[in-house]
Amino acid sequence: MTSSVLKVTIERSSDAQDVFEVPAFESQTVLDVVSWVQQNADPTLSYRFACRVGMCGSCAMMVNGVPRWTCRTHINKVLDGNEVTIGPLRNLPVIKDLAVDMDPFFDKWVAAEGVHHGALTRDDPIAPVDEDSSDRVEANAGIECINCSVCYAACDTVAGNADYLGPAALQRAWTLLNDAKDEGRNAILEAVSGSGGCHNCHSMGSCAAYCPNDLDPMSAIAGLKRGTAKSYFKRGR
Amino acid sequence: MRAAAGITSRAHPLWLAYILHRLSGIVLALFLPLHFWVLALAMTDPVRLDGFLHLTETGVVKLAEFGLVFLLAVHMFGGLRLMAMEWLPWTPSQKTLAASAAAISFLIAMLFFLKAI
Amino acid sequence: MLNLRLYMLQRITALLMAPLVLGHLTVMIYAIQGGLSAAEILGRIQGSALWFIFYGTFVIAVAIHGAIGLRAIAHEWGGLKGGALEVSMWVAGLGLFALGARAVWAVTIA
Amino acid sequence: MQLSDIERHDTDILILGTGGAGLFAALHAQQSAPEGTKITIAVKGLIGKCGCTRMVQGGYNVALGGGDTVERHFMDTINGGKWLPNQDMAWRLCEQAVVRIRELENEVGCFFDRNSDGSLHQKAFAGQTADRTVHKGDLTGIEIINRLMEKVLASGVEKLQEHRAVGLIPTKDGSALAGVLMIDMRTGGFKFVRAKTVLMATGGGPTMYKYHTPSGDKTMDGLAMALRAGLKLRDMEMVQFHPTGLLAGDHTRMTGTVLEEGLRGAGGQLINHSGARFMFDYDGKGERATRDVVSRGIDAEMRKNNNPEQEGVFISMSHLGPDFVRKKFKGMVNRCADSGFDLAEGKVEVVPTAHYFMGGIVVDVDTRTAMEGLYVAGEDAGGAHGSNRLGGNGVANSTVYGGIAGDTMGADIVSMSLREPDEAVLAAEFDRAIYPLSRKPNLVLPLRKQLQDLMWEEVGVMRTEAGIKRGLTGIAEVSDALMDVGVDNGTLAFNLTWHDWLNLRSLCDISEVIAKAGNARENSRGAHFREDFPEPGTMEDSEFTVAQQTSEGVTVTREPVEFSIVRPGETVLPADAPETLVATQ
Numbered sequence A: 001m002t003s004s005v006l007k008v009t010i011e012r013s014s015d016a017q018d019v020f021e022v023p024a025f026e027s028q029t030v031l032d033v034v035s036w037v038q039q040n041a042d043p044t045l046s047y048r049f050a051c052r053v054g055m056c057g058s059c060a061m062m063v064n065g066v067p068r069w070t071c072r073t074h075i076n077k078v079l080d081g082n083e084v085t086i087g088p089l090r091n092l093p094v095i096k097d098l099a100v101d102m103d104p105f106f107d108k109w110v111a112a113e114g115v116h117h118g119a120l121t122r123d124d125p126i127a128p129v130d131e132d133s134s135d136r137v138e139a140n141a142g143i144e145c146i147n148c149s150v151c152y153a154a155c156d157t158v159a160g161n162a163d164y165l166g167p168a169a170l171q172r173a174w175t176l177l178n179d180a181k182d183e184g185r186n187a188i189l190e191a192v193s194g195s196g197g198c199h200n201c202h203s204m205g206s207c208a209a210y211c212p213n214d215l216d217p218m219s220a221i222a223g224l225k226r227g228t229a230k231s232y233f234k235r236g237r
Numbered sequence B: 001m002r003a004a005a006g007i008t009s010r011a012h013p014l015w016l017a018y019i020l021h022r023l024s025g026i027v028l029a030l031f032l033p034l035h036f037w038v039l040a041l042a043m044t045d046p047v048r049l050d051g052f053l054h055l056t057e058t059g060v061v062k063l064a065e066f067g068l069v070f071l072l073a074v075h076m077f078g079g080l081r082l083m084a085m086e087w088l089p090w091t092p093s094q095k096t097l098a099a100s101a102a103a104i105s106f107l108i109a110m111l112f113f114l115k116a117i
Numbered sequence C: 001m002l003n004l005r006l007y008m009l010q011r012i013t014a015l016l017m018a019p020l021v022l023g024h025l026t027v028m029i030y031a032i033q034g035g036l037s038a039a040e041i042l043g044r045i046q047g048s049a050l051w052f053i054f055y056g057t058f059v060i061a062v063a064i065h066g067a068i069g070l071r072a073i074a075h076e077w078g079g080l081k082g083g084a085l086e087v088s089m090w091v092a093g094l095g096l097f098a099l100g101a102r103a104v105w106a107v108t109i110a
Numbered sequence D: 001m002q003l004s005d006i007e008r009h010d011t012d013i014l015i016l017g018t019g020g021a022g023l024f025a026a027l028h029a030q031q032s033a034p035e036g037t038k039i040t041i042a043v044k045g046l047i048g049k050c051g052c053t054r055m056v057q058g059g060y061n062v063a064l065g066g067g068d069t070v071e072r073h074f075m076d077t078i079n080g081g082k083w084l085p086n087q088d089m090a091w092r093l094c095e096q097a098v099v100r101i102r103e104l105e106n107e108v109g110c111f112f113d114r115n116s117d118g119s120l121h122q123k124a125f126a127g128q129t130a131d132r133t134v135h136k137g138d139l140t141g142i143e144i145i146n147r148l149m150e151k152v153l154a155s156g157v158e159k160l161q162e163h164r165a166v167g168l169i170p171t172k173d174g175s176a177l178a179g180v181l182m183i184d185m186r187t188g189g190f191k192f193v194r195a196k197t198v199l200m201a202t203g204g205g206p207t208m209y210k211y212h213t214p215s216g217d218k219t220m221d222g223l224a225m226a227l228r229a230g231l232k233l234r235d236m237e238m239v240q241f242h243p244t245g246l247l248a249g250d251h252t253r254m255t256g257t258v259l260e261e262g263l264r265g266a267g268g269q270l271i272n273h274s275g276a277r278f279m280f281d282y283d284g285k286g287e288r289a290t291r292d293v294v295s296r297g298i299d300a301e302m303r304k305n306n307n308p309e310q311e312g313v314f315i316s317m318s319h320l321g322p323d324f325v326r327k328k329f330k331g332m333v334n335r336c337a338d339s340g341f342d343l344a345e346g347k348v349e350v351v352p353t354a355h356y357f358m359g360g361i362v363v364d365v366d367t368r369t370a371m372e373g374l375y376v377a378g379e380d381a382g383g384a385h386g387s388n389r390l391g392g393n394g395v396a397n398s399t400v401y402g403g404i405a406g407d408t409m410g411a412d413i414v415s416m417s418l419r420e421p422d423e424a425v426l427a428a429e430f431d432r433a434i435y436p437l438s439r440k441p442n443l444v445l446p447l448r449k450q451l452q453d454l455m456w457e458e459v460g461v462m463r464t465e466a467g468i469k470r471g472l473t474g475i476a477e478v479s480d481a482l483m484d485v486g487v488d489n490g491t492l493a494f495n496l497t498w499h500d501w502l503n504l505r506s507l508c509d510i511s512e513v514i515a516k517a518g519n520a521r522e523n524s525r526g527a528h529f530r531e532d533f534p535e536p537g538t539m540e541d542s543e544f545t546v547a548q549q550t551s552e553g554v555t556v557t558r559e560p561v562e563f564s565i566v567r568p569g570e571t572v573l574p575a576d577a578p579e580t581l582v583a584t585q
């Protein structure tokens, strides 16, 4: 660390920023820096977190222009000299300061049919599944997504195209498409083929590059493109 | 300033490929009508077409022409790369390999091309 | 604002154009030796049904392909949507087609 | 802000919280309630993105055959809880877990890890006599909550996100619940929501300890509200400590978060300040002993050491081979690395950390409380675990009882109607919530730290009467001091500092109950350890504590445990059943 005081710029709105001097500590995350400001310097600062360990996906913000989980980002990783700029997550409406409204993200998750479509019930035995089958491997690849919206914030297509379902929702759709237990194949293909569907993705790969979980929504979306293209030829639509 | 910071923060190879593909697409879309118009002169005014064609001998225009061919190539290989990424169930490293192979062979072809003129 | 149909059209036309562009470039390399002239171009391809189909296909493909491509950009970067977006796509496509068709007509038939 | 500014809102079924309990209740209520029933879900954070169910790592306990039975699961739960559990609740938990896991896989769409033959993979946590814990890697909670969340989001229930419940408002005669007062955190406005039935599933959360694992939104709000409403709380002394919380300093929220159990299971060693392994001094199983034993071992070592530079002990994995550790515990290694520690090659400082709260509101096996219209499920409800919760029984409990609550409410509302609130209580709860807004602003954080240090020192892993008394005095001091701390009322929208204040209010109230219940239990059972009464007492005479707010303040009484299914010394397992089915490592 270059200095014992950090210069922290926080974007309070599109045209207002506040600069705070925050004491540097060992083992300090970006979330800790934001919390310090709220707890000690400006009690009106708003932000969101819950689990503090990278499981809930509610603390993501723009840190020096890059979307990140703030609870799992050590401040040393992002400091530019002793400075850092923190803003609300991109591509989502701001509620106040660093807290954004995540509803559009989840509305799209549902719109992409990102919900299990099952035929079995609680009275049926649990279906045996071969974990090494290629379908299951493909489904497992995206299953650890914590819907943090980091990929959604990173994607320029989302920025320009309000209807675009976005990487996380589409990745969920792809996971379900490969899930042997899911019966919603046609509904999913339909949902991802509309005007906000997977075909809007330009494979710019920012989703995969910034996903803190090392997931690869880009390849999942490519899978959807293949799947829909195949059914296009088969069904003629 | 902010915009620049926003863009540099997003610069990674695939994003650069995307932006290059997009910009080349736009320039092609702007250039192509011009190209068509020039060719159409063959019908209306062959002499002027010749005039244009002679222009291609001069440095600036030659450079511009070369630039456009280059853009077409960039866009085409970018597009083929993209379609390979989307449709071929290859591993990412296989795709990188294929793209580099295509780029290298194209470069060699271009060298011959340059020698030819 | 791309749905499956536009996407497929854009990719199919792209695939179609790839060999055509390569073919065109090869011809250019060959033709350009010793400079270009109107007569030369015309002499080579005028009256040839094959070349007509070659360039005709290219023009149709590029009109569709370019229009769809510009549509995406007009939406994402230009904020166009709804009717304006549809209209701009058709204008771009028909414009490209008209200019291209005239050029093909000029060099192959007329 | 005035009383008349409170927005009034009606619904049929209101659910507070979106952990395993809240989300399951929403699904089941939809299935069981008559067509046209309005279901509303209100939560302090975003739906499915707060609470602890999402943080479940190890997995979900369920007896699915292969020699394991509901009876065996039940006996492990009773033995683990040191004969304090409500046996009917424990039985229902074990029995229904079997249904719930099928529901999770078949209807909700969860995917749990499989064996090579395609069947569910199960492993054994400490304290279990069968390989029973179903899991998805070590991120089981994410899989469960994500799938539940999707279902609920797609189901069209009414969403009140970032709505914090602040008070239960009864009817005028006090016999039933009329509705819940809440703050819309995004605007700072108040909302009074009437409902025929309300499920409280706010998940307890012992975050009044210096080191704690639960998510930041959990601050005992539900129990504090129930206490004020006069409901009985049981087993309130029972705070479970996880032995290995990350110690990364005072200034990071990472401190206290769990380093998973599996580290010790795989052979991780605990090293004290003088560089020696110490767990075998306390238990023959060494580091592999149960959570309470290891927590006490670490606590004892910490007290022996007076080096202020080193507070905790170290966990060391490197002897297992750094590459092995990196591969097997990728998540943990990354998490430590983010705080600047090298788990694979170096050693990482750990402390016991408050993890789970066994205590809770007294309910029946259908989640009904003494107050008509109020139901409680999940970590807020007491009884199923007794003095100790087995690893893997927490999420089973919240999902099983959340579903039961949904079914029960769906059936009960048929004969219920909306009730008129006692406006006086409503006004009092409103005043209580806006109280700090009229005081001179000051920092809330120092008081929270003061409470956390106090609870850790005096009402923590090991307790004495003298310590608890000091604790009670200290809690009262913090509590009083808090009433002099105001909050900037410039803007109430997303005013986190106001909520910090309210959080601390709840924590102070429940801390007092924990201390008093701890003082009332003059023996050592499960998670509760009294240095001045180290013996567990006779099992036959087991009693549980019941705390209640009366006109004299919080009073604690004791009630005998009813051995409704099995008596101490007996078992429901067949006579020839083996002691354990787990292959010894």
Ligand SMILES: Cc1cc2nc3c(=O)[nH]c(=O)nc-3n(C[C@H](O)[C@H](O)[C@H](O)COP(=O)(O)OP(=O)(O)OC[C@H]3O[C@@H](n4cnc5c(N)ncnc54)[C@H](O)[C@@H]3O)c2cc1C
Pocket (backbone or CB within 6 Å): D016, D017, D018, D019, D020, D021, D022, D042, D043, D044, D045, D048, D050, D051, D052, D053, D054, D055, D056, D057, D058, D059, D060, D061, D163, D164, D165, D166, D201, D202, D203, D204, D213, D214, D215, D217, D218, D219, D221, D222, D258, D355, D356, D377, D378, D379, D380, D391, D392, D393, D394, D395, D396, D398
């Ligand atoms: C790190 C960690 C690991 C764990 N691992 C395991 C494990 O492996 N196996 C296991 O069985 N158990 C485990 N547990 C325990 C398990 O998570 C809990 O027992 C269980 O999830 C509790 O579920 P719940 O629905 O009662 O509460 P939670 O899931 O905690 O949900 C509580 C909800 O109530 C909301 N809420 C709180 N206050 C208010 C208010 N005032 N107004 C409105 N809403 C409010 C919260 O925001 C949240 O949505 C673990 C716990 C932690 C912390």
Ligand code: HEM
Pocket (backbone or CB within 6 Å): A201, A202, A203, B021, B022, B023, B024, B025, B026, B028, B029, B030, B032, B072, B075, B076, B077, B078, B079, B080, B082, B083, C010, C011, C014, C015, C017, C018, C021, C062, C065, C066, C068, C069, C070, C072, C073
């Ligand atoms: C030579 C063969 C060509 C191939 C293989 C090709 C391929 C592609 C592909 C795959 C895309 C989709 C990109 C995406 O979705 O991000 C695309 C977009 C585009 N193409 Fe082409 N193309 C070719 C020629 C042309 C030509 C001649 C033009 C000129 C009009 C053109 C203009 C565009 C435009 C404007 C776009 C939109 C770019 C974007 O959305 O980022 N293309 N091309």
Ligand code: SF4
Pocket (backbone or CB within 6 Å): A057, A144, A145, A146, A147, A148, A149, A150, A151, A152, A167, A168, A171, A210, A211, A212, A213, A214, A215, A217
């Ligand atoms: S894919 Fe990655 S970045 Fe996107 S929401 Fe899921 S976890 Fe977050």
Ligand code: F3S
Pocket (backbone or CB within 6 Å): A154, A155, A156, A157, A158, A166, A167, A200, A201, A202, A203, A204, A205, A206, A207, A208, A217, A218, A221
């Ligand atoms: S960043 Fe966006 S454009 Fe596609 S590859 Fe990822 S979704």
Ligand code: FES
Pocket (backbone or CB within 6 Å): A049, A050, A051, A052, A053, A054, A055, A056, A057, A058, A059, A060, A069, A070, A071, A072
């Ligand atoms: S606080 Fe949960 S992911 Fe950061």
